Amino acid sequence: MKVAAIQMVSVSKPDTNIQTAERLLRQAKSQGAELAVLPEYWSIMGLRDTDKVNFAEPSSGGSLQSFLAQMARELQMTIIGGTIPLQSEDSQKIYNACLVYDANGMQIARYDKIHLFGFQNGEESYQESNTIKEGDDIVSFESAIGKIGLGVCYDLRFPELFRNMGPCSLLVLPAAFTYTTGQAHWEILLRARAIENQCYVLASAQGGIHDSGRRTWGHSMLIDPWGKVITCLDEGEGLVIADLDLDAMLKIRSNLPALKHRRFGC
Numbered sequence: 001m002k003v004a005a006i007q008m009v010s011v012s013k014p015d016t017n018i019q020t021a022e023r024l025l026r027q028a029k030s031q032g033a034e035l036a037v038l039p040e041y042w043s044i045m046g047l048r049d050t051d052k053v054n055f056a057e058p059s060s061g062g063s064l065q066s067f068l069a070q071m072a073r074e075l076q077m078t079i080i081g082g083t084i085p086l087q088s089e090d091s092q093k094i095y096n097a098c099l100v101y102d103a104n105g106m107q108i109a110r111y112d113k114i115h116l117f118g119f120q121n122g123e124e125s126y127q128e129s130n131t132i133k134e135g136d137d138i139v140s141f142e143s144a145i146g147k148i149g150l151g152v153c154y155d156l157r158f159p160e161l162f163r164n165m166g167p168c169s170l171l172v173l174p175a176a177f178t179y180t181t182g183q184a185h186w187e188i189l190l191r192a193r194a195i196e197n198q199c200y201v202l203a204s205a206q207g208g209i210h211d212s213g214r215r216t217w218g219h220s221m222l223i224d225p226w227g228k229v230i231t232c233l234d235e236g237e238g239l240v241i242a243d244l245d246l247d248a249m250l251k252i253r254s255n256l257p258a259l260k261h262r263r264f265g266c
């Protein structure tokens with residue numbers, strides 16, 4: 001199966017971001033992708049956190065959900081819709097939600113980001129819990145290539161989230177890592193998740209300077225179950241695309257059966 005991760009430098013105008021997402025999804029399809037993932041907050045990343053709340057949709061439907069469903073149906077592709085803001089019980093807070101659509105345009109999974117990013121170093125400060133309501137449920141879904149597990153951005157730092165999904169063929173991570181923390185940790189963490197779970201990891205990022213002034217790290221990539229980076233896009237808009245080789249994954253699991261050697265309770 002050919003999979004693509006789309007990288008964006010989302011601006012403050014959601015309509016412009018929707019046009020960019022559409023163009024890049026069509027490009028992924030034209031290059032043969034059967035599954036594509038958008039980055040975290042692809043429609044609203046250029047906005048300040050407090051303004052993002054105004055774009056939240058009800059979970060029962062809205063224009064971002066219609067767009068994702070329609071693109072999946074038209075392009076006959078599984079679309080992991082990065083994240084979009086969905087309303088929560090608290091009108092001041094949103095869910096940072098990753099919705100998955102199958103090639104018929106049906107929503108088949110929803111994952112709400114569980115771990116909320118907090119960081120301050122004197123120059124930069126982020127506190128997602130001010131505007132985001134955390135999810136509680138670990139989410140994976142079945143596909144033609146086996147189980148696909150979902151995480152969002154900061155979730156990458158919590159290995160137990162992915163372990164608790166059971167063996168997946170592919171972990172997918174829409175993200176918008178900060179430049180500072182991404183430069184230090186992004187690739188290492190992604191490769192660690194691939195190595196310890198002996199599966200593919202597909203990460204779709206924001207990569208550049210946004211209208212809000214925030215700078216993101218980019219480096220969307222696909223990593224194989226041996227921990228090798230197969231393809232990577234440093235900065236700017238675009239996509240990475242590559243084939244998954246499930247036989248190679250099974251061979252790695254058989255040569256080095258670390259998943260079978262787990263000792264629960266030790």
Ligand SMILES: O=C(O)CCC(=O)C(=O)O
Pocket residue numbers: 116117152153154155157176177178181182185
């Ligand atoms: O974990 C990190 O260093 C960055 C996370 C992040 O930017 C986010 O979750 O929005």
